[in-house]
Amino acid sequence: MAQKDFTITKVMTKKPKPDDQELEFGKHFTDHMFVMDYHIDKGWYDGRIIPYQPITLDPASMIFHYGQTVFEGLKAYSTSKGDVQLFRPDENIHRLNRSNERMCIPTIDFDLAMEAIKQLVSVDKDWVPKAKGTSLYIRPYIIATEPYLGVAPSKQYKFIIILSPVGAYYKEGINPVKIAVENEYIRAVEGGTGEAKTAGNYAGSLIAQEKVADDGYAQVLWLDGHEKRYIEEVGSMNVFFKINGEVITPALNGSILPGVTRKSVIDLLKSWDIPVTERRISLDEIKEAHQKGQLEEAFGSGTAAVISPIGELAFNQVHMVINDMKTGDVSKRLYDTMTQIQYGDIEDPFDWTIRV
Amino acid sequence: MAQKDFTITKVMTKKPKPDDQELEFGKHFTDHMFVMDYHIDKGWYDGRIIPYQPITLDPASMIFHYGQTVFEGLKAYSTSKGDVQLFRPDENIHRLNRSNERMCIPTIDFDLAMEAIKQLVSVDKDWVPKAKGTSLYIRPYIIATEPYLGVAPSKQYKFIIILSPVGAYYKEGINPVKIAVENEYIRAVEGGTGEAKTAGNYAGSLIAQEKVADDGYAQVLWLDGHEKRYIEEVGSMNVFFKINGEVITPALNGSILPGVTRKSVIDLLKSWDIPVTERRISLDEIKEAHQKGQLEEAFGSGTAAVISPIGELAFNQVHMVINDMKTGDVSKRLYDTMTQIQYGDIEDPFDWTIRV
Numbered sequence: 001m002a003q004k005d006f007t008i009t010k011v012m013t014k015k016p017k018p019d020d021q022e023l024e025f026g027k028h029f030t031d032h033m034f035v036m037d038y039h040i041d042k043g044w045y046d047g048r049i050i051p052y053q054p055i056t057l058d059p060a061s062m063i064f065h066y067g068q069t070v071f072e073g074l075k076a077y078s079t080s081k082g083d084v085q086l087f088r089p090d091e092n093i094h095r096l097n098r099s100n101e102r103m104c105i106p107t108i109d110f111d112l113a114m115e116a117i118k119q120l121v122s123v124d125k126d127w128v129p130k131a132k133g134t135s136l137y138i139r140p141y142i143i144a145t146e147p148y149l150g151v152a153p154s155k156q157y158k159f160i161i162i163l164s165p166v167g168a169y170y171k172e173g174i175n176p177v178k179i180a181v182e183n184e185y186i187r188a189v190e191g192g193t194g195e196a197k198t199a200g201n202y203a204g205s206l207i208a209q210e211k212v213a214d215d216g217y218a219q220v221l222w223l224d225g226h227e228k229r230y231i232e233e234v235g236s237m238n239v240f241f242k243i244n245g246e247v248i249t250p251a252l253n254g255s256i257l258p259g260v261t262r263k264s265v266i267d268l269l270k271s272w273d274i275p276v277t278e279r280r281i282s283l284d285e286i287k288e289a290h291q292k293g294q295l296e297e298a299f300g301s302g303t304a305a306v307i308s309p310i311g312e313l314a315f316n317q318v319h320m321v322i323n324d325m326k327t328g329d330v331s332k333r334l335y336d337t338m339t340q341i342q343y344g345d346i347e348d349p350f351d352w353t354i355r356v
Numbered sequence: 357m358a359q360k361d362f363t364i365t366k367v368m369t370k371k372p373k374p375d376d377q378e379l380e381f382g383k384h385f386t387d388h389m390f391v392m393d394y395h396i397d398k399g400w401y402d403g404r405i406i407p408y409q410p411i412t413l414d415p416a417s418m419i420f421h422y423g424q425t426v427f428e429g430l431k432a433y434s435t436s437k438g439d440v441q442l443f444r445p446d447e448n449i450h451r452l453n454r455s456n457e458r459m460c461i462p463t464i465d466f467d468l469a470m471e472a473i474k475q476l477v478s479v480d481k482d483w484v485p486k487a488k489g490t491s492l493y494i495r496p497y498i499i500a501t502e503p504y505l506g507v508a509p510s511k512q513y514k515f516i517i518i519l520s521p522v523g524a525y526y527k528e529g530i531n532p533v534k535i536a537v538e539n540e541y542i543r544a545v546e547g548g549t550g551e552a553k554t555a556g557n558y559a560g561s562l563i564a565q566e567k568v569a570d571d572g573y574a575q576v577l578w579l580d581g582h583e584k585r586y587i588e589e590v591g592s593m594n595v596f597f598k599i600n601g602e603v604i605t606p607a608l609n610g611s612i613l614p615g616v617t618r619k620s621v622i623d624l625l626k627s628w629d630i631p632v633t634e635r636r637i638s639l640d641e642i643k644e645a646h647q648k649g650q651l652e653e654a655f656g657s658g659t660a661a662v663i664s665p666i667g668e669l670a671f672n673q674v675h676m677v678i679n680d681m682k683t684g685d686v687s688k689r690l691y692d693t694m695t696q697i698q699y700g701d702i703e704d705p706f707d708w709t710i711r712v
Contacts, residue, residue, distance in 0.1 A: 026505025029416055055420075056410045059518050060385055064411075064499055067423045067555025068562065104562040139505060143420055149382025149495060149520060151592050153562050162415050164505060186547030189581040191540060193560040199423025200556015204549040206424065206460040206509050225545040226582050236507050 006034070006119060011051040020131035023167030025304065030124040030136075034116045034161040038106055044159065047116060049123055052162065058147035062154045069199045070099035071141035073303050074260070075166075076121045076356060078130045079344030085353040086138075087342050089117055091260040096140060098258075099196040104153040105142055113140070113159075120161050121356045133168025135342075137303075169305045174327050174335055176311030177218035179234055181283060182208045183315070187232060187255075189225025194232075194255030201257075202236065209235070219300070221313065225255065229282045237300030237308060238262035241286060242330055244294040251278040261301040265334055267350060274330065283315065290320045297328030306342075307335040362390070362475060367407040376487035379523030381660065386480040386492075390472045390517035394462055400515065403472060405479055408518065414503035418510045424500035425555045426455035429659050430616070431522075432477045432492040432712060434484045435700030441709040442494075443698050445473055447616040452496060454614075455552040460509040461498055469496070469515075476517050477712045489524025491698075493659075525661045530683050530691055532667025533574035535590055537639060538564045539671070543588060543611075545581030550588075550611030557613075558592065565591070575656070577669065581611065585638045593656030593664060594618035597642060598686055600650040607634040617657040621690055623706060630686065639671065646676045653684030662698075663691040 011031045018028050029052055036047035063069055072092045076084050093114060097107040117138060121128070128136040140161045144154030185208040188194025193201055208220045219235030231250050233239055238259040240249045247269055252258050269276040289295040290313075298310035311325035322328075327335075340346040341353060367387045374384050385408055392403040418424055428448045432440050449470060453463040473494060477484070484492040496517045500510030541564040544550025549557055564576045575591030587606050589595055594615040596605045603625055608614050625632040645651040646669075654666040667681035678684075683691075696702040697709060 026416070029503075033415055052415070054412045055415050056412045059389060059408070059411050059516055060382070060495075060520070063555075064419065064425065064497060064516075065427055065495070065555060066558035066562075067425065068559045069420065069423065071421055102563060103559055104566055137505070139416075139421070141420060147385075149493065151558050151562070151565075153566065160415055160420075164416070184547060186545055189542055189545040189548070191542030191581065191584075192545065192548070193556070198556070198559060199419075199421060200549070200554070200559055202422035202507050203424045203459055203554060203556055206422075206507070207458060209507075210460055210509065225547065228547075 006047045006049055006116065008049040008123065009051065010123070017127065018165065020129040020134050023129060023134055023165055025166045026137065026164050028165055030127040030163040030165070032120060032123050034120045036116070036159040038157040038159070040155040044106070044108060044112070047112065049120055055158070055160070057145060060147035060149060062144035062146050062148060065149060066144070066151055067200050068103055068105060068144035068154055069142060070096060070103055070105060071139060071197055071199070072096045074138045075303060075342070076128050076136040076138060077342045077344070078128045081344060083344065084121060084125055084128050084356045085344060086117070086121070086356060088260050088264065088352045089114060089354060091263065092140070095197060095258060095260070099198055100142065102193060102196040103198055105144070105157060108159060116161060118356050120163065124163055125356070127163060127165055129165045131168070133170065135166055137164045137166045139164065174307070174309065174332070176309040176325050176327055178216055178312040178314065179219050179221050179310050180212040180215070180217040181313065181315040182220035182222055183228060184208070186225040187222040190254040192225070192255060195252065195257060197257060205236070217314065223283060229284065231281050231283060231286070232256055234300040234310065237302035237305065239300050240265060240298065241281065241295065242297035242328065243289045244296070246275040246277060247330065248277050248279065248281050250281055253280070259301055261303055261306060261338070264338060264352065265301050268334060268337060286313070287320070295320070295322055297331050298322050299331045306338050307331050362403045362405055362472065364405040364479065365407065366479070373483065374521065376485040376490050379485060379490055379521055381522045382493065382520050384521055386483040386519040386521070388476060388479050390476045392472070392515040394513040394515070396511040400462070400464060400468070403468065405476055411514070411516070413501060416503035416505060418500035418502050418504060421505060422500070422507060423556050424459055424461060424510055425498060426452060426459055426461060427495060427497035427553055427555070428452045430494045431659060431698070432484050432494060433698045433700070434486045437700060439700065440477060440481055440484050440712045441700060442473070442477070442712060444616050444620065444708050445470060445710060447619065448496070451553060451614060451616070455554055456498065458549060458552040459554055461500070461513060464515060472517060474712050476519065480519055481712070483519060483521050485521045487524070489526065491522055493520045493522045495520065530663070530665065530688070532665040532681050532683055534572055534668040534670065535575050535577050535666050536568040536571070536573040537669065537671040538576035538578055539584060540564070542581040543578040546610040548581070548611060551608065551613060553613060561592070573670065579639065585640065587637050587639060587642065588612055590656040590666065593658035593661065595656050596621060596654065597637065597651065598653035598684065599645045600652070602631040602633060603686065604633050604635065604637050606637055609636070615657055617659055617662060617694070620694060620708065621657050624690060624693060642669070643674070643676070651676070651678055653687050654678050655687045662694050663687050
């Protein structure tokens with residue numbers, strides 16, 4: 001049904017590759033990219049792997065004006081056996097299509113998207129870095145390309161995948177960060193676009209990040225848009241709190257991004273018989289737990305950092321130090337297990353990884 | 357201080373112009389465009405008028421991923437005297453810069469932006485259509501262009517202005533529309549990006565529009581993101597209600613776009629000694645006024661339609677017909693006066709218009 005016989009045009013000369021040890025996040029790009037077009041009269045067509053190259057668009061293209069776009073982020077890992085494997089790409093493809101539905105963008109056939117990711121990574125396999133902690137970041141995205149200034153869903157789109165070799169997130173070992181509670185700006189509200197992975201959510205969040213960066217905070221903790229009482233996310237990660245032996249994360253209420261790492265954390269905790277609950281949790285509850293000495297750990301979860309321990313949570317003049325600014329046992333175990341599965345260092349009992 | 361000696365490169369061959377009578381909105385574009393670049397080390401530089409042409413961007417450009425972008429919309433009008441004039445462009449430039457601040461985009465010198473708009477319109481003066489109700493739509497916008505996948509403000513931008521001759525909004529006379537109250541999706545919430553003119557607000561609103569279009573509704577009426585009780589906007593316009601002789605519009609609370617037409621409506625009403633109030637107004641209050649027979653008029657205001665009378669407001673199974681589906685006297689007077697000022701048919705006592 002769906003086109004999977006992509007045409008492949010390879011580069012004549014490969015780019016020099018950056019040193020695995022010098023890699024940053026999202027600055028280097030591989031030799032090839034995947035592009036597929038959509039027209040309302042034709043559906044998705046002309047999937048192709050081509051040399052990495054600029055995109056040429058009419059200045060009236062709707063992406064530049066009304067932001068109709070979705071994206072995904074996942075990684076390919078070099079295993080010690082010399083294989084390359086993906087971590088839960090099926091989850092990303094399903095989420096891409098859920099985001100598409102929210103943003104009125106035509107969905108993409110699951111198998112076709114999976115094949116596009118696999119074939120592109122395969123063509124650029126020698127770009128998957130091998131140094132400890134490094135990986136190949138995969139960025140699928142869709143943009144509205146119709147040249148039209150009316151506010152309406154676009155009749156034309158491009159689905160693009162680019163690849164970026166990225167460095168170890170923790171170059172000097174996993175390291176707890178300071179987080180400031182954001183009480184002015186709002187990331188998302190129920191009925192908005194918070195649960196879709198779409199550009200506007202990120203553009204709107206920059207100002208809060210800027211506000212606290214000078215004071216040494218790595219990220220902000222987002223509160224709900226209704227009452228500014230309940231915890232939503234931390235920076236662009238999901239967030240977990242371990243209180244009195246129970247791990248709690250905000251339930252997916254419509255304004256929270258359903259993270260793939262979030263889901264994997266919950267699955268792992270359940271498999272270890274550590275109590276884990278998805279529910280509404282207020283900042284007051286966190287404060288109270290901290291006062292009682294029951295706030296044992298806090299951490300963010302996301303594709304980039306996997307697990308990012310929170311060592312301090314600041315709100316107004318209150319600074320709550322968590323676990324003496326040290327990485328907690330559960331955070332550490334989650335990080336270790338998740339990365340060992342991702343890099344193929346241990347058995348994958350969940351069938352999360354897919355060989356390319 | 358700011359560069360105003362733009363280089364101008366004119367087309368060799370002008371495009372054929374569409375028939376003034378056949379014009380739609382935002383589908384045709386003129387012969388030239390304005391482009392200016394920004395780099396964090398250089399500021400805004402190289403402002404230039406060039407032939408209308410595609411933009412070429414790296415596929416990692418931040419606009420495609422994190423939606424850091426703002427835009428404006430204003431119009432140039434052909435007057436009966438043969439002049440071309442702009443309507444309150446100063447308001448648009450000030451708002452562009454307020455949007456820039458919210459979206460962490462570097463602001464643009466006021467005089468430079470004004471000069472860019474004037475010079476571009478002047479170069480494409482023969483594109484300003486002359487048929488009744490037609491105009492030249494001006495779309496300034498800024499996009500983040502740095503090729504980087506980190507979530508942070510871009511270090512590079514492009515400021516672009518394109519022009520589009522547009523047809524009369526009301527081809528068969530001003531015509532009241534049916535509006536559906538939206539009770540599932542939310543356009544914006546205080547602390548979000550609602551008061552900035554940025555892409556994400558529009559992308560997020562498409563789904564609500566799609567939902568009601570099949571049932572014959574032209575737009576949705578947006579309620580507040582906190583309680584879904586208070587009126588915010590209608591479609592992509594501001595909204596006014598005339599209740600018992602008083603005209604009421606939602607106060608600018610942080611989630612409502614501060615419309616230039618909205619401001620002009622308020623100014624005109626004040627000049628006519630018609631009571632006008634900016635305050636919070638609930639859907640319940642509208643319903644009650646309707647029941648009492650005191651909801652005399654309702655209308656949207658925006659650059660495209662100027663005034664768009666609301667003939668019916670639907671909520672669940674309730675259909676409130678307003679003024680027998682006819683354009684109200686105040687709506688009509690506002691539309692007539694505003695358009696007469698825009699087209700130079702009457703004296704402009706407010707100094708709103710600027711000759712190009």
